[in-house]
Amino acid sequence: MAEDHLYTFDANKNAAFPANLTATQFIGSGASLTSLNASNISSGTLSADRLATSGATAGSYGPSAAVSGTNGTTMNVPYITVDNKGRVTSISNKTYTAVNTWRSISDSLEGTSSTVSASEKAVGLLNTKVDGLLAAADAMIFKGTLGTGGTITALPATHDAGWTYRVITAGTWAGEYCEVGTLIICIKDGTTAADADWTSVETNEDGAVIGPAETNSTTDNAIVRWDSTTGRVI
Numbered sequence: 232m233a234e235d236h237l238y239t240f241d242a243n244k245n246a247a248f249p250a251n252l253t254a255t256q257f258i259g260s261g262a263s264l265t266s267l268n269a270s271n272i273s274s275g276t277l278s279a280d281r282l283a284t285s286g287a288t289a290g291s292y293g294p295s296a297a298v299s300g301t302n303g304t305t306m307n308v309p310y311i312t313v314d315n316k317g318r319v320t321s322i323s324n325k326t327y328t329a330v331n332t333w334r335s336i337s338d339s340l341e342g343t344s345s346t347v348s349a350s351e352k353a354v355g356l357l358n359t360k361v362d363g364l365l366a367a368a369d370a371m372i373f374k375g376t377l378g379t380g381g382t383i384t385a386l387p388a389t390h391d392a393g394w395t396y397r398v399i400t401a402g403t404w405a406g407e408y409c410e411v412g413t414l415i416i417c418i419k420d421g422t423t424a425a426d427a428d429w430t431s432v433e434t435n436e437d438g439a440v441i442g443p444a445e446t447n448s449t450t451d452n453a454i455v456r457w458d459s460t461t462g463r464v465i
Contacts (some may be wrong), residue, residue, distance in 0.1 A: 286312075286320040293324070304329040362391075371395045377404060377415060388424045390417045405429035 239247045292309035307324040314320050372393045375382025378400025386396070386405060394417040398409045405415055406426035412434045419428040 285318060287322040292322055371416060373397075378402070378411075386415065386424065386429060389422045390428060391420050392417050405431060407431050409433075 238249070241247070292307070294306045294308075305326055305328050308327045310323050310325045311319060312321040370393050372391075372395060374394045374396055376399045377383055377386070377396040378398055381396075381399050383396065387394075396415045398404060398411055398413040398415060401409065401411050403409070404413075409415065409431050410433065414432045414434060416430050416432060417428055418430050419425075421428045
């Protein structure tokens with residue numbers, strides 16, 4: 232075995248160094264190097280196989296296709312944990328159940344929707360209470376206009392006392408001929424169409440005929456005489 236003051240060779244020409252070895256370049260696979268400190272790696276690219284296990288299991292996460300978030304629909308949503316160095320440490324699926332946030336105004340006010348919030352139910356109860364007070368006071372509730380192009384074109388089968396409509400098309404409503412401007416007022420709750428549940432109040436004098444203010448009675452079968460050319464005063 233050859234020997235000098237810096238290193239020694241064995242029979243297989245493997246060199247042994249008694250102290251630290253410093254060189255500008257090492258050539259070879261480095262397969263037999265041991266106890267390397269990764270903190271000293273400052274350049275190059277490490278194979279993914281050299282990286283530590285992140286804690287995330289290989290697989291697919293989240294919905295496998297586009298889903299519609301209709302009420303009651305369930306879907307998988309990925310839940311990802313990242314450490315303070317930006318490394319993913321875990322991934323899992325969480326089940327999400329969609330809930331409709333858009334509801335009809337009537338559902339919200341009446342509190343009838345199964346998905347209304349506590350505050351919306353409170354509004355619904357208040358609305359019911361107000362309706363009850365209005366009904367108890369026989370209050371008139373203006374619902375819109377009646378006739379061609381109006382809010383409604385026929386009196387509703389289901390109706391509540393106090394509902395009021397203004398006639399915009401002259402004709403027979405609730406069994407009575409009504410001029411434009413007449414108010415049709417519901418006087419009785421009902422769930423079927425019934426003329427008797429409604430009454431009309433004329434708000435104009437078209438076609439009205441009146442007599443002298445001092446006349447409190449008339450004579451049966453007497454002939455009346457017009458007091459003007461308007462066709463309205465006798």
